[in-house]
Amino acid sequence: MDIIFIKQLEVISSIGVYDWEKSVQQKLYFDLEMAFDNKPAASSDDIKLALNYFSVSEAVTKFAQTHQFELIETMAESVAALIMAEFAVPWVKVRLHKPGALPKAQSLGVQIERGVR
Numbered sequence: 484m485d486i487i488f489i490k491q492l493e494v495i496s497s498i499g500v501y502d503w504e505k506s507v508q509q510k511l512y513f514d515l516e517m518a519f520d521n522k523p524a525a526s527s528d529d530i531k532l533a534l535n536y537f538s539v540s541e542a543v544t545k546f547a548q549t550h551q552f553e554l555i556e557t558m559a560e561s562v563a564a565l566i567m568a569e570f571a572v573p574w575v576k577v578r579l580h581k582p583g584a585l586p587k588a589q590s591l592g593v594q595i596e597r598g599v600r
């Protein structure tokens with residue numbers, strides 16, 4: 484399988500465990516890796532046969548902007564499920580950064596892999 488990746492997709496979302504976080508918007512960054520067979524798209528030069536990274540980024544952005552979770556684990560899991568269901572992706576790696584969460588750390592986050600590569 485080939486890989487389509489999207490790095491550092493910035494999304495503003497309402498996410499967090501603490502009360503003060505429920506009424507603010509915080510920055511998240513998604514790194515996404517998606518298994519996909521690129522050969523049909525490459526041999527035909529046809530976007531309809533490709534995993535359209537623009538459509539994926541739009542779907543992830545819209546989802547994260549319109550859903551509120553406490554844990555970044557829940558957001559990562561939900562985004563992985565969304566990508567696999569909507570884009571026929573058999574395997575996905577989601578690395579989710581919440582850069583503002585720890586003032587003394589540059590960033591932190593979770594990384595999950597779902598599906599079969």
Ligand SMILES: Nc1nc2c(c(=O)[nH]1)N=C([C@H](O)[C@@H](O)CO)CN2
Nearest residue numbers: 498499500501553554555556584585
């Ligand atoms: N494993 C996790 N730990 C923590 C999370 C989380 O989502 N997963 N979230 C918080 C708070 O929301 C924090 O980000 C506020 O700065 C704490 N620990």
